[in-house]
Amino acid sequence: LGSPNGYGHYDTARLTEFHTALDAARDSMYTRAERIPLDQLAQWSADPDSGNIRHASGKFYTIQGVDVSVAGPAGTRQWHQPIINQPEIGILGILVKQFDGVPHYLMQLKAEPGNINGIQVSPTVQATRSNYTRVHGGNPVPYLDYFRERDRHRVIADVRQSEQGSWFLLKRNRNVIIEVAGDVPVLDGFHWLTIQQIHELLQVDDLVNMDARSVLSCLPFLDLMPATMALDRDERVLSLIRSWSGDRRSVHDTADLLSWITDVRTVTDIEVHDAPLNRLPQWRYGADVISHETDRFFDVIGVRVEAGGREVGRWDQPMVAARHVGLAAFVVARFDGVLHVLVGMRVEPGFADVAEIAPTVQCTPANLDHGDIARPPFLDVVLDAPEDRVLYDTMLSEEGGRFFQTRNRYVIVEVDEQLEHPGFRWMTLHQLTELVRHSHYVAMQARTLLACTATLATTRDGAAR
Amino acid sequence: LGSPNGYGHYDTARLTEFHTALDAARDSMYTRAERIPLDQLAQWSADPDSGNIRHASGKFYTIQGVDVSVAGPAGTRQWHQPIINQPEIGILGILVKQFDGVPHYLMQLKAEPGNINGIQVSPTVQATRSNYTRVHGGNPVPYLDYFRERDRHRVIADVRQSEQGSWFLLKRNRNVIIEVAGDVPVLDGFHWLTIQQIHELLQVDDLVNMDARSVLSCLPFLDLMPATMALDRDERVLSLIRSWSGDRRSVHDTADLLSWITDVRTVTDIEVHDAPLNRLPQWRYGADVISHETDRFFDVIGVRVEAGGREVGRWDQPMVAARHVGLAAFVVARFDGVLHVLVGMRVEPGFADVAEIAPTVQCTPANLDHGDIARPPFLDVVLDAPEDRVLYDTMLSEEGGRFFQTRNRYVIVEVDEQLEHPGFRWMTLHQLTELVRHSHYVAMQARTLLACTATLATTRDGAAR
Numbered sequence A, B: 001l002g003s004p005n006g007y008g009h010y011d012t013a014r015l016t017e018f019h020t021a022l023d024a025a026r027d028s029m030y031t032r033a034e035r036i037p038l039d040q041l042a043q044w045s046a047d048p049d050s051g052n053i054r055h056a057s058g059k060f061y062t063i064q065g066v067d068v069s070v071a072g073p074a075g076t077r078q079w080h081q082p083i084i085n086q087p088e089i090g091i092l093g094i095l096v097k098q099f100d101g102v103p104h105y106l107m108q109l110k111a112e113p114g115n116i117n118g119i120q121v122s123p124t125v126q127a128t129r130s131n132y133t134r135v136h137g138g139n140p141v142p143y144l145d146y147f148r149e150r151d152r153h154r155v156i157a158d159v160r161q162s163e164q165g166s167w168f169l170l171k172r173n174r175n176v177i178i179e180v181a182g183d184v185p186v187l188d189g190f191h192w193l194t195i196q197q198i199h200e201l202l203q204v205d206d207l208v209n210m211d212a213r214s215v216l217s218c219l220p221f222l223d224l225m226p227a228t229m230a231l232d233r234d235e236r237v238l239s240l241i242r243s244w245s246g247d248r249r250s251v252h253d254t255a256d257l258l259s260w261i262t263d264v265r266t267v268t269d270i271e272v273h274d275a276p277l278n279r280l281p282q283w284r285y286g287a288d289v290i291s292h293e294t295d296r297f298f299d300v301i302g303v304r305v306e307a308g309g310r311e312v313g314r315w316d317q318p319m320v321a322a323r324h325v326g327l328a329a330f331v332v333a334r335f336d337g338v339l340h341v342l343v344g345m346r347v348e349p350g351f352a353d354v355a356e357i358a359p360t361v362q363c364t365p366a367n368l369d370h371g372d373i374a375r376p377p378f379l380d381v382v383l384d385a386p387e388d389r390v391l392y393d394t395m396l397s398e399e400g401g402r403f404f405q406t407r408n409r410y411v412i413v414e415v416d417e418q419l420e421h422p423g424f425r426w427m428t429l430h431q432l433t434e435l436v437r438h439s440h441y442v443a444m445q446a447r448t449l450l451a452c453t454a455t456l457a458t459t460r461d462g463a464a465r
Helices: A016-028 A129-133 A144-148 A197-203 A209-218 A235-244 A256-267 A364-370 A380-381 A429-436 A444-457 B018-028 B129-133 B144-148 B196-203 B210-216 B237-243 B252-267 B363-372 B379-383 B429-436 B446-460
Strands: A028-036 A044-046 A054-055 A062-072 A075-085 A090-099 A100-113 A119-122 A125-127 A154-162 A170-179 A192-196 A270-275 A283-285 A290-292 A298-308 A313-322 A328-337 A340-349 A355-358 A359-364 A391-395 A405-415 A423-426 B030-036 B044-048 B053-055 B062-072 B075-085 B090-099 B102-111 B120-121 B125-128 B154-162 B172-179 B190-192 B268-277 B283-285 B290-292 B296-309 B313-322 B326-335 B338-347 B354-359 B361-364 B390-397 B407-414 B424-428
Touching: A016 A100, A016 A119, A016 A192, A028 A444, A044 A313, A062 A197, A075 A283, A090 A144, A100 A197, A119 A209, A119 B075, A125 A144, A144 A170, A154 A444, A154 B120, A154 B252, A170 A209, A170 B252, A192 B296, A197 A444, A209 A391, A209 A444, A235 A340, A235 A429, A235 B407, A256 A340, A256 A355, A256 A429, A256 B154, A256 B172, A328 A380, A328 A444, A340 A429, A340 A444, A355 A444, A359 A364, A359 A380, A380 A405, A391 A444, A429 A444, B018 B102, B018 B120, B018 B190, B044 B313, B075 B283, B090 B144, B090 B210, B102 B196, B120 B424, B125 B144, B129 B154, B144 B172, B154 B446, B172 B210, B190 B196, B190 B296, B196 B446, B210 B390, B210 B446, B237 B326, B237 B338, B237 B429, B237 B446, B252 B338, B252 B354, B252 B424, B326 B379, B326 B446, B338 B429, B338 B446, B361 B363, B361 B379, B379 B407, B390 B446, B424 B429, B429 B446
Parallel strands: A090 A170, A328 A405, B090 B172, B326 B407
Antiparallel strands: A028 A298, A044 A054, A054 A062, A062 A075, A062 A270, A090 A100, A090 A125, A100 A119, A100 A192, A154 A170, A283 A290, A290 A298, A298 A313, A328 A340, A328 A359, A340 A355, A340 A423, A391 A405, B030 B296, B044 B053, B053 B062, B062 B075, B062 B268, B090 B102, B090 B125, B102 B120, B102 B190, B154 B172, B283 B290, B290 B296, B296 B313, B326 B338, B326 B361, B338 B354, B338 B424, B390 B407
């Protein structure tokens, strides 16, 4: 693919070639995942005492239980749940290179067992810590050396970011973007895409994977956007560009926002203790599957995988499978011509630092039916938004290496009212982007939405198509 | 003190009145601390199994042991040590108010049992978490309401900062600076001082306490400095102001510095496990005192305190007493007219996030005599600096509530060479100040030196006197 010399990139305006390659890859690269009972997973076994599920090698990850209590000014909540314990910090990396002055991002077509559709668009590199800290020995992960030899290239972003704190205990990945100047050979399954092209793909259901979205959220978008983008654009796009630039007034000073975050993290006490997986109150620990007694939230399931393509193999693994589709939404509004995003802070047991910035709305609507979980603020603002105020609405998958066919509907809704709520703050994209430079501020779902917000500047009203 | 209406402040240029008040306070406010054996501390007792020393109420703090191992590219280090376990996040706050357009800081004269000289200059408020999160009930800590009702005032800084990670396990305090507009009554023992006056006091041995230095390091110094400061100043002061402003080129991009920090925190594995205090290898656990078998590092001692002044009382407590005076130094140099500070990253067992930015040199020279600890890089640059290149050199005390007569010599040395070392980076004051806005980046000793670096702009060459 690409030009004959192997360093090709695409015409900025067309994705036809990419989609042809994607269709072809779906034939040659696949993972078939078959659900099997947990107690039949080869190489995985339950600890006789705790029931925690571990790999025979002691590597990869463990499914364990936790006992969580969260105390704050609003009262105390206490619950138990299964959680994935995978403390290793892996690397998620995207290579950038300018072709004719236009930045292109090297994206990988990658199949994961939990993907609902096999292949998704992934970062250049997804590697484990042992891959990238290894000083000696071979390098089986393509392009990894670019991320290990950072001082030979330009580092655009390099920050540890959390993953879902409701499902992962202290999981973080190092999100890295490196700009290279020299020739980069394009291996089979890799494609140079412009940011506009990636934004087009972000509007297709289940196509750009979670790891790619996470890394893209760390991109200082305005620095790398085509200089012509601000020309001939409508007022909404201008309000986005002003929001990224940081040179217009924001609703809150950054000092006030940092104080708000400090306050939530200081007045909230979260305690997370290990608990035996086989004795978690309200959870059914079956030989087949682990489920909540109300049939909500998620299951821990067993999967037998057969993979073909670059890596061929068979293995079994436990996975987390959400029971229902989730919803994550940004409510946005313009203040004095500057787009602002309404964000909350969310406390999750797996976070390294108590709470992180979360979307305006993040919930699983089906879980609310029992009436024992409070309806989140602004849920109806999102669900009842008139069609012409819905700026983005796409189903996206969570990480297919650990989550089985687990998806969220990601939505961006614009409102005119300058909504207020004590647990929420309006932030500019500049303020959010500055926080994403540092670890543990912005949660995965909010980072996905931040990456999706960027699509509004390049794919709306046709100017970039 | 102050003007007759009780809202007084001082002439910017003179500190005579303050020193008179300080002398008077030393007569009326005191703590007498007498060393007593650990096993005779009233209300404190050793756990029969672990030997850990706890208060009968379960409150305050515990002295426990830890087993530490640090593995990284340079190899593995492993050791045991006693440590103070005090997980609560207290508040350290300074009130700011403009008088005739000049910001003044409300500082408190406060006696602590570990202070070598009784009274030191302290923040407006040093309060525990239970003080400031209490919604109902009285308020025994003066001025605390300003820090609890932040939205009625201007928040200048509000960030959780680490304390000594070698002596405290996960200790953090919330460092807050609030600017108020209305009248503020000045209670006995409190004084409005300008930043120039505070900088004068920072050059007196053991006068400005550790908590005050920590909060002052969070001050966005350039925003609050007198507009006339840059006039008629020498090239060194201009290089400082350029360094704070962030509008001149720095040696490293901030993206590169963040990548360096991410890398250290990712490739270093630190494990800290509880260990019984009475069975720590290489430590002598005595009824009287706990000491290292080489008579280095620090002792855990018992102290009987009699305090007079605003709070009167008697109590016993264990404390940490360093065996020798430490050294903490910034090496600075000008690059294209911009002052830069050479900083390292230091891994300490009590840090929340692996490693924090540390001074160029931080060590206890006497501990090096055995030859089993490597001589730190740049130590001789600091010790051998010609007198006219030593910009700052003052003995300052560490926190007198936990540390008994424990002091460091803080030094700033200017060099002409643009020194290089793989474990160190040159940073501007703007870059350091931006990082201090976020938690867990800059360690206490580096924050003290950052506060001391500010003195170079206001107290050198006489212009501000």
